Amino acid sequence: MRNLITTAEIWKEGGMYTSYCPELDIASCGHTPEEARKNLLEVIAIQLEETEKLGTLDDLLSESGYTRDGDVIKTGKKIVCFEEIRVPVSIQ
Numbered sequence: 001m002r003n004l005i006t007t008a009e010i011w012k013e014g015g016m017y018t019s020y021c022p023e024l025d026i027a028s029c030g031h032t033p034e035e036a037r038k039n040l041l042e043v044i045a046i047q048l049e050e051t052e053k054l055g056t057l058d059d060l061l062s063e064s065g066y067t068r069d070g071d072v073i074k075t076g077k078k079i080v081c082f083e084e085i086r087v088p089v090s091i092q
Contacts, residue, residue, distance in 0.1 A: 004066070005074040006044070010036050023064050023075050 009020045010033050019040035020027045028043045030036035051057045061068075065075045 002071050002073055004044070004048070005072060007079055008037055008040055023077065
């Protein structure tokens with residue numbers, strides 16, 4: 001069993017929570033942040049299993065910037081912060 005190190009972004013949209021893995025461009029949702037996270041983990045696992053069955057798992061991981069280091073699959077991209085920014089724009 002290997003461990004994939006990735007990112008989960010979770011935000012509220014209306015009455016639901018959206019979860020997103022930017023490295024793999026995979027999303028899911030749930031009624032709570034915990035459910036959205038759990039559903040995202042399941043979708044990622046299914047995606048990895050299916051691409052492995054198709055023989056394209058290494059391509060997917062490589063294109064997403066991942067490398068294998070023993071039992072860990074990780075990416076060199078590290079999120080250092082999230083912040084809300086205000087951008088002045090001259091649109092109506």
